[in-house]
Amino acid sequence: MPLHWHAWEIIAERHGFTLTRQRLYSLGGVPSRDIIKMLAAEQGRAVDPLAIAKEKELAFLVRLPEVKTIPEVVAIAHRHHEKLPMAVATGGTHRVIEQVMEHLGLRKLFNAVVTSEDVVNQKPAPDVFLEAARRIAVAPKFCRAYEDTDLGMQAIRSAGMEGVDVRDILSGKVEA
Secondary structure (H helix, E strand, O other): OHHHHHHHHHHHHHHOOOOOHHHHHHOOOOOHHHHHHHHHHHOOOOOOHHHHHHHHHHHHHOOHHHOOOOHHHHHHHHHHOOOOOOEEEOOOOHHHHHHHHHHHOOHHHOOEEEOHHHOOOOOOOOHHHHHHHHHOOOOHHHOEEEEOOHHHHHHHHHHOOEEEEHHHHHHOOOOO
16 A cells, blocks of 8 residues: 555646545545546546546556565465465456566466456445456355455455455454
8 A cells, every 4th residue: 555655646746636645545445546536526626537547557557666465465375376266356457456466476376356447336345356256156155355455344244255354464463
């Protein structure tokens, strides 16, 4: 999220939007285009949300070399690779997520990648998680999803899946 925040700072300044770090973090999992639509409506601006979302992606991708893994979660993925079907379900776009996964060497671990572009309703709706389950042919009630945002945790629960809050793993509240 810190790298996304840096990209949002650039975009907010460039386009005259007001956006705080706290507000952005509360919107974790919401696609950039939807955040831009929300800000534009709230702040009385007429903008092209898709064009600005692409600018935000570029501002993020410039910092791609700085993206790091969460070792505890990557260890889980490695432990289950080729034993269980796994998918990524994200509010990001294919363009960005595929580049991030390649950069981190993680793409080969996952049978499917589902992004905000693959579903109509975004987090906190369960759609991205339900589509991921469908693509790996696992009933949602048998899925465990790892998430690092409140909206994402809400979406997991709505999907009928077991949810693990990555923030709890990082704080030591739960075992990885």
